[in-house]
Amino acid sequence: MNTPEILQARVRAVSFEAEGILGFELVPMPPLKELPAFTAGAHIDLLLPSGLTRSYSLLNAPHERHRYVIGVNKDAASRGGSRYMHETLRAGETLSIHPPRNNFPLDENAARSVFIAGGIGITPMLSMIARARALGMPWQLHYAARTRRHAAFLDLLQGWRDEPGAEVSLVFDQEPGAAMMDIAAIVRGLPADAHVYCCGPLPMLDAFEKAAAGLPPQRVHREYFAAREAAATEGGFVVELARAGKRIQVHPGQTILDSLIDAGIEPPYSCREGVCGTCEVRVLEGVPDHRDLVLSADEQAANDRMMVCCSGAKSARLLLDL
Numbered sequence: 001m002n003t004p005e006i007l008q009a010r011v012r013a014v015s016f017e018a019e020g021i022l023g024f025e026l027v028p029m030p031p032l033k034e035l036p037a038f039t040a041g042a043h044i045d046l047l048l049p050s051g052l053t054r055s056y057s058l059l060n061a062p063h064e065r066h067r068y069v070i071g072v073n074k075d076a077a078s079r080g081g082s083r084y085m086h087e088t089l090r091a092g093e094t095l096s097i098h099p100p101r102n103n104f105p106l107d108e109n110a111a112r113s114v115f116i117a118g119g120i121g122i123t124p125m126l127s128m129i130a131r132a133r134a135l136g137m138p139w140q141l142h143y144a145a146r147t148r149r150h151a152a153f154l155d156l157l158q159g160w161r162d163e164p165g166a167e168v169s170l171v172f173d174q175e176p177g178a179a180m181m182d183i184a185a186i187v188r189g190l191p192a193d194a195h196v197y198c199c200g201p202l203p204m205l206d207a208f209e210k211a212a213a214g215l216p217p218q219r220v221h222r223e224y225f226a227a228r229e230a231a232a233t234e235g236g237f238v239v240e241l242a243r244a245g246k247r248i249q250v251h252p253g254q255t256i257l258d259s260l261i262d263a264g265i266e267p268p269y270s271c272r273e274g275v276c277g278t279c280e281v282r283v284l285e286g287v288p289d290h291r292d293l294v295l296s297a298d299e300q301a302a303n304d305r306m307m308v309c310c311s312g313a314k315s316a317r318l319l320l321d322l
């Protein structure tokens with residue numbers, strides 16, 4: 001694992017996008033003239049002054065180098081990240097960020113793409129749609145929000161929905177008389193050549209996983225914002241660090257990341273929930289007990305990398321590239 005570079009960005013603008021959702025436009029700070037390039041579906045980590053690191057999807061078009069745009073939902077259960085962004089951070093201030101990384105890339109060779117988004121899960125889809133438009137790829141968006149007032153970036157979508165090759169359907173499931181989005185029906189109706197992407201709250205992703213279980217895995221893409229299962233804290237195994245030359249016991253009640261931090265080794269991490277990919281480490285020997293939602297089933301089965309914030313060990317020893 002290499003420690004990612006830290007960049008400084010200025011908050012150029014803060015915008016109201018929907019009830020509980022603010023948009024932040026970040027621009028490079030001199031001497032940087034351009035921000036690092038990114039691909040559709042990528043996210044950045046913000047290193048907040050409190051020491052928290054938070055990941056947010058980039059929603060602007062991937063060809064843009066002069067800015068990053070993110071949307072931040074004010075989470076009622078905020079551990080400080082979204083509360084800081086909503087209540088404290090102001091236009092003109094600076095932020096430390098890590099360059100973009102992408103766990104949710106658009107397959108640019110697909111004949112068409114179908115996007116299913118719930119709430120703030122719309123954000124990665126916006127950069128993907130911008131890229132699909134640039135490629136001339138037909139796309140469909142199914143976007144669910146509690147009410148129209150809670151649906152962010154509708155103006156942007158309004159401008160795109162009438163273009164040739166575009167289809168947008170909106171569901172406001174808590175408005176009077178409204179029904180929930182029928183994800184099973186959307187997946188059943190997918191054209192045979194479509195790739196499908198889903199990002200949203202856990203119940204939506206659960207419904208998506210069930211509906212898409214029979215599809216070829218390479219056509220199915222999802223991004224989680226929160227863990228589905230608890231981190232592995234059973235402990236009782238040893239982690240050896242190949243580069244640091246250390247041997248660390250992981251005790252019951254601890255994750256590997258906890259044990260590393262206790263031993264004075266602080267690898268990069270952000271969500272601590274297995275959803276952002278920041279803490280990925282190469283596994284040189286041993287068998288991880290994967291609990292993350294970043295690696296695909298095939299990638300997990302290869303057992304050559306793992307997320308140390310949430311995954312444990314099935315073997316008595318792991319040798320990590322740290």
Ligand code: FES
Nearest residue numbers: 270272277279309
């Ligand atoms: S810190 Fe996010 S996956 Fe481990």
